[in-house]
Amino acid sequence: MEKPPPEPVVLSSDEEDNNAQDDRQIILYDPTVANGSGQLVAVAVPESDPNPIRVRALPPKVLPSVGAFTVQCAECYKWRLIPTKEKYEEIREHILEKPFSCEIAKEWRPEISCDDPGDIEQDGSRLWAIDKPNIAQPPPGWERELRIRGEGSSKFADVYYIAPTGKRLRSMVEVQKYLLEHPEYISQGVTLSQFSFQIPKPLQENYVRKRTARLTPLFGDSNLGTSRPTAVSPISWAPPDDATALQLGGPGFSGSYTSFDGTTPPVKKKARSSTQKPCNSDPLHKQHRFKIKGPRLPPHDVCDF
DNA sequence: GCCACCGGTGGC
DNA sequence: GCCACCGGTGGC
Numbered sequence: 001m002e003k004p005p006p007e008p009v010v011l012s013s014d015e016e017d018n019n020a021q022d023d024r025q026i027i028l029y030d031p032t033v034a035n036g037s038g039q040l041v042a043v044a045v046p047e048s049d050p051n052p053i054r055v056r057a058l059p060p061k062v063l064p065s066v067g068a069f070t071v072q073c074a075e076c077y078k079w080r081l082i083p084t085k086e087k088y089e090e091i092r093e094h095i096l097e098k099p100f101s102c103e104i105a106k107e108w109r110p111e112i113s114c115d116d117p118g119d120i121e122q123d124g125s126r127l128w129a130i131d132k133p134n135i136a137q138p139p140p141g142w143e144r145e146l147r148i149r150g151e152g153s154s155k156f157a158d159v160y161y162i163a164p165t166g167k168r169l170r171s172m173v174e175v176q177k178y179l180l181e182h183p184e185y186i187s188q189g190v191t192l193s194q195f196s197f198q199i200p201k202p203l204q205e206n207y208v209r210k211r212t213a214r215l216t217p218l219f220g221d222s223n224l225g226t227s228r229p230t231a232v233s234p235i236s237w238a239p240p241d242d243a244t245a246l247q248l249g250g251p252g253f254s255g256s257y258t259s260f261d262g263t264t265p266p267v268k269k270k271a272r273s274s275t276q277k278p279c280n281s282d283p284l285h286k287q288h289r290f291k292i293k294g295p296r297l298p299p300h301d302v303c304d305f
Numbered sequence: 306g307c308c309a310c311c312g313g314t315g316g317c
Numbered sequence: 318g319c320c321a322c323c324g325g326t327g328g329c
Binding site: 150 | 308309311312313314
């Protein structure tokens with residue numbers, strides 16, 4: 001085959017970590033747009049944090065966050081960093097009809113061209129995730145916020161819309177309710193079509209914990225209370241191994257892709273004190289942390305604008 | 306008391 | 318398997 005169909009949207013994020021210089025990133029690209037004109041979009045650092053490189057002072061939490069926005073040129077396939085989140089959203093909104101190219105980047109980098117080296121590469125130092133194309137820009141005054149969850153979560157990320165009043169909305173249902181309660185926005189022209197809670201998909205397959213198998217009727221079914229003593233046998237599940245991670249090189253990928261380093265577990269797995277599961281629904285995952293130990297790549301700080 | 310974050314499931 | 322939704326709670 002010739003050139004792998006390019007990908008559309010990419011997003012990268014830096015992971016902040018207090019004591020570890022773990023800068024992974026998330027980059028998103030959209031394979032669905034692979035119809036010839038591929039382009040990738042990357043996420044840029046939120047204006048609030050002009051200094052993405054540095055780690056926030058105290059947050060003990062430390063979650064990965066979007067560190068940069070990038071988009072792939074449909075012609076040369078190189079990644080171009082997008083200067084702002086707004087610009088990124090603008091590009092992403094029409095990425096299908098209007099593929100991105102280095103030409104467009106001239107808007108903020110007059111000198112740039114396909115002859116220049118890419119701004120960023122997939123080198124394993126960051127997490128990459130595939131963003132969805134054509135997501136409407138948020139209404140004026142509103143902000144669409146993407147929060148990356150920690151590794152091992154049940155979901156990769158969450159999207160929130162921040163209303164002009166500061167109210168955070170986390171689903172279409174909430175948006176609709178909010179709009180109904182604040183007709184002024186509706187009269188301003190705000191509609192549901194301007195919202196999308198689609199989240200990007202991490203390239204690293206194991207970043208998100210697989211959903212625990214629906215009840216496996218191994219030992220009778222939901223036997224409330226009457227759990228068999230013998231029941232739990234962690235063997236039933238085969239953890240993925242490095243091999244899995246490698247296959248990420250995936251389709252349409254130029255350049256090798258390495259899985260993230262498994263050095264610091266951003267994973268927090270705190271056992272929810274009160275909630276004890278009826279029947280050990282998920283022995284495995286909680287016990288053994290299967291981290292992929294990839295060759296830790298040399299710290300490469302890519303995007304830092 | 307609030308809310309950022311996470312888990313988990315119902316429904317497709 | 319994926320996604321939308323939302324309950325619960327730990328930590329402030």
